[in-house]
Amino acid sequence: xxxxxxxxxxxxxxxxxxxxxxxxxxxxxxxxxxxxxxxxxxxxxxxxxxxxxxxxxxxxxxxxxxxxxxxxxxxxxxxxxxxxxxxxxxxxxxxxxxxxxxxxxxxxxxxxxxxxxxxxxxxxxxxxxxxxxxxxxxxxxxxxxxxxxxxxxxxxxxxxxxxxxxxxxxxxxxxxxxxxxxxxxxxxxxxxxxxxxxxxxxxxxxxxxxxxxxxxxxxxxxxxxxxxxxxxxxxxxxxxxxxxxxxxxxxxxxxxxxxxxxxxxxxxxxxxxxxxxxxxxxxxxxxxxxxxxxxxxxxxxxxxxxxxxxxxxxxxxxxxxxxxxxxxxxxxxxxxxxxxxxxxxxxxxxxxxxxxxxxxxxxxxxxxxxxxxxxxxxxxxxxxxxxxxxxxxxxxxxxxxxxxxxxxxxxxxxxxxxxxxxxxxxxxxxxxxxxxxxxxxxxxxxxxxxxxxxxxxxxxxxxxxxxxxxxxxxxxxxxxxxxxxxxxxxxxxxxxxxxxxxxxxxxxxxxxxxxxxxxxxxxxxxxxxxxxxxxxxxxxxxxxxxxxxxxxxxxxxxxxxxxxxxxxxxxxxxxxxxxxxxxxxxxxxxxxxxxxxxxxxxxxxxxxxxxxxxxxxxxxxxxxxxxx
Numbered sequence: 001x002x003x004x005x006x007x008x009x010x011x012x013x014x015x016x017x018x019x020x021x022x023x024x025x026x027x028x029x030x031x032x033x034x035x036x037x038x039x040x041x042x043x044x045x046x047x048x049x050x051x052x053x054x055x056x057x058x059x060x061x062x063x064x065x066x067x068x069x070x071x072x073x074x075x076x077x078x079x080x081x082x083x084x085x086x087x088x089x090x091x092x093x094x095x096x097x098x099x100x101x102x103x104x105x106x107x108x109x110x111x112x113x114x115x116x117x118x119x120x121x122x123x124x125x126x127x128x129x130x131x132x133x134x135x136x137x138x139x140x141x142x143x144x145x146x147x148x149x150x151x152x153x154x155x156x157x158x159x160x161x162x163x164x165x166x167x168x169x170x171x172x173x174x175x176x177x178x179x180x181x182x183x184x185x186x187x188x189x190x191x192x193x194x195x196x197x198x199x200x201x202x203x204x205x206x207x208x209x210x211x212x213x214x215x216x217x218x219x220x221x222x223x224x225x226x227x228x229x230x231x232x233x234x235x236x237x238x239x240x241x242x243x244x245x246x247x248x249x250x251x252x253x254x255x256x257x258x259x260x261x262x263x264x265x266x267x268x269x270x271x272x273x274x275x276x277x278x279x280x281x282x283x284x285x286x287x288x289x290x291x292x293x294x295x296x297x298x299x300x301x302x303x304x305x306x307x308x309x310x311x312x313x314x315x316x317x318x319x320x321x322x323x324x325x326x327x328x329x330x331x332x333x334x335x336x337x338x339x340x341x342x343x344x345x346x347x348x349x350x351x352x353x354x355x356x357x358x359x360x361x362x363x364x365x366x367x368x369x370x371x372x373x374x375x376x377x378x379x380x381x382x383x384x385x386x387x388x389x390x391x392x393x394x395x396x397x398x399x400x401x402x403x404x405x406x407x408x409x410x411x412x413x414x415x416x417x418x419x420x421x422x423x424x425x426x427x428x429x430x431x432x433x434x435x436x437x438x439x440x441x442x443x444x445x446x447x448x449x450x451x452x453x454x455x456x457x458x459x460x461x462x463x464x465x466x467x468x469x470x471x472x473x474x475x476x477x478x479x480x481x482x483x484x485x486x487x488x489x490x491x492x493x494x495x496x497x498x499x500x501x502x503x504x505x506x507x508x509x510x511x512x513x514x515x516x517x518x519x520x521x522x523x524x525x526x527x528x529x530x531x532x533x534x535x536x537x538x539x540x541x542x543x544x545x546x547x548x549x550x551x552x553x554x555x556x557x558x559x560x561x562x563x564x565x566x567x568x569x570x571x572x573x574x575x576x577x578x579x580x581x582x583x584x585x586x587x588x589x590x591x592x593x594x595x596x597x598x599x600x601x602x603x604x605x606x607x608x609x610x611x612x613x614x615x616x617x618x619x620x621x622x623x624x625x626x627x628x
Contacts (some may be wrong), residue, residue, distance in 0.1 A: 002062070003029030003162040004074040005047035006128050007170070008137060010156045010215050013042035022169040023047040026162050029076075029501045037063040037072050044130055046074045050503050067110060070132050073107045075163055077125030077147045078508070080253035085109055086563025091356040109139065112618035115209055118222050122513065126204070128160060137212040143223045143514045144366075145193075145289050145489030148497060151217075151285070152201045158212050163498075164336040167201055167336045168625065169561075173199060175626050181587065185338040186444065186462035186614055187429040190491040194219070196340040197621075199509040207487040223514070225484045227472040228522045239523060240541045243516070248595045250513035251519065254362055262287035262358035265312070266387035266558065267302025269363025269374075269535065274510055275310050278362070280545075287358055288312040293319050301563065302550055309547050317353040319346075324569040334502045340430065340614040341491065343559045347499035355503040365492060366511030369483045369539040372529040373555065376427065381532075383427065384475055387420040410441060419471060424479070425462035429608055433458055440556075442597055442611065452588040476525035481511045484517065550551055562609040566616075567602055574598065574612065577619045584622040585615060 005015055005024030016038070023034060030049030037046045048062035063074045063607040082102035089095045089105065093112050097104055101119045110129050114136065124146035128139040139160060143255050149158040151331075152167050159167050181195040191197050196382065204210055207223040228402070251274065263278060265271050265288035278286055288310075290303035300316060307314035328354055331345050354361055370373050386394065388513075398412040415423045426432055432443045444458065457463075458494035469487040470478035500507045510516075520528070523537065530536040539551050546578055578594055579582060585594075594615060601608040 002051055002076045003027075003049040003166075004076045004126065004128065005160070005166050006074060006130075006137070007558050008047045008130075008212065008602070009043045010158075010159040010486070012156075014038065014045045017044075018170060019045050022161070022166045025166040026169060028504060029162060030506050033061060034528070035062050035066055035396040037065065039130075039132065046128070046130065048074045051506065053273075054175070059100060062103055063261050064103050064107055066107060069246060071107060071111055071129045072132070073110070073127055075106055075125065075127035077127070077142065078256075078506070079121055079123040079125060079258060080104065084442070088120075108193065112410055114138075115140075115222070118209060122280070124508070125514075126162070127383075135213070135219050135430055136505055139204065139208065139212075140209035140222070141204045141316065143207045144484070144517065145493050146497065146509070146512065148494065149204040149210075150196060150201060151210070153212075153215075153217055154200070155269045156206070157566055158215070158217070161218065163199055163500075164196060164198060164625075165532075168198075168336075175621070176200065177451070177626060180460055182466065182618060183444070183456050183458075184402065185340055185618075186431040187425070187433075188341040188464075188491065188592065189430055189614070190487075190494060191337050192464055192486055192490045193338075198625075203490075206485070210519050223388050225470075225481050225517055225521050227474055227477050228518075229479065236527065236537070236540070238539070239527065241522075242469055243519060243537075243550070244541050244587055246508060246513070246519060247273075248281055250276050250510040250516055252281045252509040255281070255283060257360050259359040260357070260363065261290060261360040262354065262436045263312075263362040264364065265303045265306055265314070266299045266364075267306055267550060267551070268299070268364065268555070269538065269542070269551060270367035270511065271368070272302075272306045272364075272550050273542050274362050275312065276542065276545045277306065277510065278464050286310065286312040287315065289315045289317055289350065289354050289361070291317045291319060291346060293322070293346065298553075298556055299558075302553055305547055306550060307487055310494050315354075315357060317350050319349050320352070322349070322569075322587070325573055326564055328570065328616075328620070330502075332617065332624055333500050336625060337494075338621055339494065339498075339620055340610075341495055341611065342562050342613050343557070344495045346558065346560055347495055348502055350425050351500045351503045351505050355505045359501070359504075360506045360508060363496065363507055363509045365496060365507075365509035365510065366488065366517075367538065368519060368535070369480050369488050370511055371535045372476060372480065372525060373535045373538075374483070375531060375534070377479055377525070378532050378534060380424065380475055380479050382417055383423055386415050387423050391416070391418065392444075401560055410435065419600070421464040421466040422459070425465040428465070429461060430614060432598050433461075441606070442593060442600075446593045447589050449590055474525050476520065476529060480525075481521065491570075562613060563607055566609045566612050570616070574616060577623075578612070579613045583619055584618050584626070589615070 005023050026049050030051045033050045035048045046063040049236040065072050073498045079102040082105040086105045086133045086572055090294055125142045126147040150164050161167050176199040178199045179189045184189050194205050208221050211218050217531050263275050288307050321503050392418040398416050401409040414426045414545040435441050435443050461518045468482035470481040528537045596606050600606045
């Protein structure tokens with residue numbers, strides 16, 4: 001696990017002190033060592049910060065150069081099947097390897113197979129290869145988007161990095177807000193690929209590769225989650241065995257490391273399943289971790305139950321006294337895009353503590369998206385049926401419920417947009433676009449100043465949702481595909497990558513083995529969610545493997561008591577920033593609306609904690625990253 005950086009100058013030589021400063025911005029991703037390679041003519045530079053996981057010797061140092069000096073690679077991630085690929089290369093290419101690292105295997109896989117090497121890789125990765133002869137750059141991001149690749153291009157240069165802060169350290173890169181991206185983040189809590197929140201800086205989407213040549217960039221998809229029907233005629237017992245066997249293999253592959261490996265254990269279904277699989281593949285001493293933020297939580301209770309069941313070395317990470325002002329400031333330093341998921345903060349806190357015990361940690365991320373773990377998957381068939389009713393009728397129904405039930409009228413009004421995907425997007429969104437009937441909820445139409453509203457495409461968020469949706473008749477699986485391509489790739493995985501790498505910790509989610517994703521997407525939702533029960537199939541798979549109480553426990557999200565924190569610990573910060581006359585967001589947002597939001601929240605008229613959090617983070621992001 002590492003940080004990568006590269007600069008290609010089109011007209012002039014690279015200033016080495018500038019490049020060194022850019023590389024220092026991601027030192028936290030690889031605190032053990034750093035490396036720099038610069039071309040003979042001084043126009044191309046690759047940098048690398050190393051967190052050694054496989055082959056701890058100097059043989060794994062990067063950037064790595066091929067024997068003939070033609071190719072140079074900078075790589076972040078892990079290739080779990082690198083031994084198999086190495087064996088194949090030794091056989092067909094007569095290649096004799098000098099190191100035990102997966103970096104050398106990846107470099108020669110690209111040399112032998114070119115872009116087709118991507119079809120052979122099982123892992124989480126971003127990498128860039130420079131071809132000195134062709135003067136061409138090839139870069140790729142893993143299928144699910146576990147590792148980040150940000151880039152900037154203009155008429156004179158191309159820059160890529162693991163994090164935007166490295167790109168911003170180049171003096172010629174302008175800092176300009178992409179407000180359309182901010183609008184999207186207010187809907188989804190994150191900015192999806194290829195945008196970043198900075199005009200001119202992009203991120204490579206999951207499952208894509210990029211080629212730079214003669215100062216032109218092309219981006220191509222090489223993989224995406226798709227619905228297939230390859231096992232629809234299999235019996236449930238056969239499906240259960242096939243899925244579990246593949247999950248075991250995924251866990252076994254993610255145990256490959258030359259450092260200590262542990263596991264997050266929230267006591268939930270997915271994290272407990274990971275620990276069960278670790279035991280089944282023969283891992284003897286398992287360190288497990290759960291967070292405690294004052295008082296014994298439900299997570300602690302069930303995590304302790306699982307830890308006792310599997311006899312793990314269990315650690316309760318106590319975070320009882322939190323300086324939320326400092327924690328928020330640290331979070332803004334690390335998350336250099338507009339990122340409004342409040343669970344990013346506790347994710348950072350727990351990662352710091354886990355680093356004291358292990359370097360690699362497994363997680364249950366992805367289980368909900370693959371096997372139907374969210375409430376939205378249950379209600380989506382009813383949402384679809386309602387959306388097929390005449391629009392005028394839907395609006396009348398919403399109006400009729402307004403004086404009877406605020407909650408019902410609110411939900412019905414969300415489902416009274418022009419089409420189904422727009423309905424689903426609004427259901428999903430943090431900030432709704434418009435709710436004219438209820439008149440009691442603050443929306444984007446209330447928040448945005450008229451000129452700003454005209455400047456952006458207010459339909460942008462649901463258009464992105466439409467692009468993520470699958471095209472089969474299996475509506476629930478389509479929604480899972482949308483989450484894999486949207487919420488997972490640039491939301492949850494961005495959160496966990498930044499949070500763990502801020503403490504030089506590597507996160508590995510076994511559910512996100514691409515083979516398991518493809519298998520899960522070949523299983524009809526009516527099997528995965530039989531009787532419309534969340535994760536019915538997975539619960540059947542792990543029955544008798546984990547405690548029944550954990551299988552049947554109510555799903556609880558991971559986060560902080562934001563409602564009270566906003567009113568108390570962060571009250572002064574709110575007043576100093578988004579409620580102040582100098583607020584940067586007041587240039588585009590209506591300050592009176594923000595003030596009303598605050599009044600309604602502290603007077604308990606509505607819980608606007610997540611809305612206030614998004615505005616607070618947006619303001620602090622602007623103040624830190626838009627100084628120019």
